[in-house]
Amino acid sequence: MTVSLPPLRDVIARHGLSASKALGQNFLFDEKLLDRIAAIPGSLAGEHVYEVGPGPGGLTRALLRAGAHVVAVERDHRCLPALAELSEAFPGQLRVIEGDALKIDPFTEIGAPFHIVSNLPYNVGTALAVGWLGGNAWPPTWKSLTLMFQREVADRIVSSPGTGAYGRLAILAQWRSNASIAMPVHRSAFTPPPKVMSAVVHITPKDAASGVKMSVLENLTGAAFGQRRKMLRQSLKSVPGALEALQKTGIAEDRRPETISIAEWCALAREVG
Known part of the structure; x- marks a missing residue:
């Protein structure tokens, strides 16, 4: 028209x-x-x-x-x-x-x-x-x-x-x-x-990664990037289950959040629950 x-x-x-x-x-x-x-x-x-x-x-x-x-x-x-x-x-x-x-x-x-x-x-x-x-x-x-x-x-x-x-x-x-x-x-x-x-x-x-909850991903990334200069062992210690998830997924605790790929963040979120 x-x-x-x-x-x-x-x-x-x-x-x-x-x-x-x-x-x-x-x-x-x-x-x-x-x-x-x-x-x-x-x-x-x-x-x-x-x-x-x-x-x-x-x-x-x-x-x-x-x-x-x-x-x-x-x-x-x-x-x-x-x-x-x-x-x-x-x-x-x-x-x-x-x-x-x-x-x-x-x-x-x-x-x-x-x-x-x-x-x-x-x-x-x-x-x-x-x-x-x-x-x-x-x-x-x-x-x-x-x-x-x-x-x-x-x-x-x-x-x-x-x-x-x-x-x-x-x-x-x-x-x-x-x-x-x-x-x-x-x-x-x-x-x-x-x-x-x-x-x-x-x-x-697109299709969401299976087994990953947005609420968990938000908690993890909020904690990590809220202290983005710190290693994950420090920034994620306030998130229940996060340090154990690092060990299970093989993601080194001394890495910083900006080095973690989206697939790795999803794997962490899946382990945390």
């Missing part, structure tokens, strides 16, 4: 909007860039999409143009009139929830498998991603995650063992998902330009 929409800059000017630093907002105006982001998950025609922090609706309009049925969560009440105009332009395709995404279960709101596509607010992006990747139930209710992060966070998500960026976030993202950087985004693409570069990360679920 072809819908004629005014330029985003005109919408923002007409509604007197400006990006809120307190809400971690940075607006994207480049429609071609937004269409490219919306295309990353593949065809969205008829698909359900969950979006966090749509702001004035730049990415939202790209998702709607792609034929998606979008549920968008927005905290900033100033943006609601602009989003309401999009609802009118795309009848039956957009539902906006005013609220805090950290307190909302998207499956409860959508009731069907869905994709998550968001230019995440910088101040809550990591917390939201960890929540979507967490939980012992797998496969998840989402089909894919296409998320804009600060480049530093994106690099952490896709990092490999032995690198400075490798840590808890990489392990939680990769042990039962495929994660890749789909697109770098220069800071100049945003208004106002943030101080850092950004990147879009694309994550799809």
